[in-house]
Amino acid sequence: SYVLTQPPSVSVAPGQTARITCGANNIGSQSVHWYQQKPGQAPVLVVYDDSDRPSGIPERFSGSKSGNTAALTISRVEAGDEADYYCQVWDSSSDHVVFGGGTKLNVL
Amino acid sequence: EVQLVESGGGLVQPGGSLRLSCAASGFTFSSYEMNWVRQAPGKGLEWVSYISSSDSSRYYADSVKGRFTISRDNTKNSLFLQMNSLRVEDTAVYYCARRFYYDSSGSYFDYWGQGTLVTVSS
Numbered sequence: 315s316y317v318l319t320q321p322p323s324v325s326v327a328p329g330q331t332a333r334i335t336c337g338a339n340n341i342g343s344q345s346v347h348w349y350q351q352k353p354g355q356a357p358v359l360v361v362y363d364d365s366d367r368p369s370g371i372p373e374r375f376s377g378s379k380s381g382n383t384a385a386l387t388i389s390r391v392e393a394g395d396e397a398d399y400y401c402q403v404w405d406s407s408s409d410h411v412v413f414g415g416g417t418k419l420n421v422l
Numbered sequence: 423e424v425q426l427v428e429s430g431g432g433l434v435q436p437g438g439s440l441r442l443s444c445a446a447s448g449f450t451f452s453s454y455e456m457n458w459v460r461q462a463p464g465k466g467l468e469w470v471s472y473i474s475s476s477d478s479s480r481y482y483a484d485s486v487k488g489r490f491t492i493s494r495d496n497t498k499n500s501l502f503l504q505m506n507s508l509r510v511e512d513t514a515v516y517y518c519a520r521r522f523y524y525d526s527s528g529s530y531f532d533y534w535g536q537g538t539l540v541t542v543s544s
Contacts, residue, residue: 315484345528347530347531349467349531351467356517356534356535356536356537357467357517357531357534359530359531359532362524362528362530363524363525363528363530366524368532398466400466400467402467402530402531404529409472409479409481410469410481410483411457411459411469411472412469413459413466413467413468413469414466415466416466416467
């Protein structure tokens, strides 16, 4: 089965840049989506199709992909960005949805 | 306004059954593919099941295949998850989520419910 690997946590000071990675074999052939989840809330889409932003999501959130790794970058991090972030793909070979294990963003 | 409201969660003993419901409103339910996603306490998101808009296709995660059944009633704008032979490890918040296509092949979950908690314990 397809596996997406994320670091358990990333820590960053306010105003700095956070980069959260999502690694997988052949991820280049997949469209990667990113969700933000705050405690007690449902996930919210912040980036789709590797690097596109839904309406209403600040430009500080951006996505990229290179080699076997996709990344979510949050610029000028704010305290309100502290949350869990998940990458997700649709594995067309199995018709299954796959989520990464999630990364907790700590704002110091 | 799009709304997805889950219900039916609760405490059940191992080996028991439970039926979750998701009431949809604010959009043409019959035009959208739907999914169930769960999250165990303190853990990450896990996709559970998918159903096509016309109920012609259903898919399941290996962890629930043969025990859970997804279904829908387009006349009542409702999504269901019948969960049988429940295990302790099925304990989680269960979310229903709508699949949105942004192009001919690409899609993501654009709306989620607030979730319903299922606790499997003796």
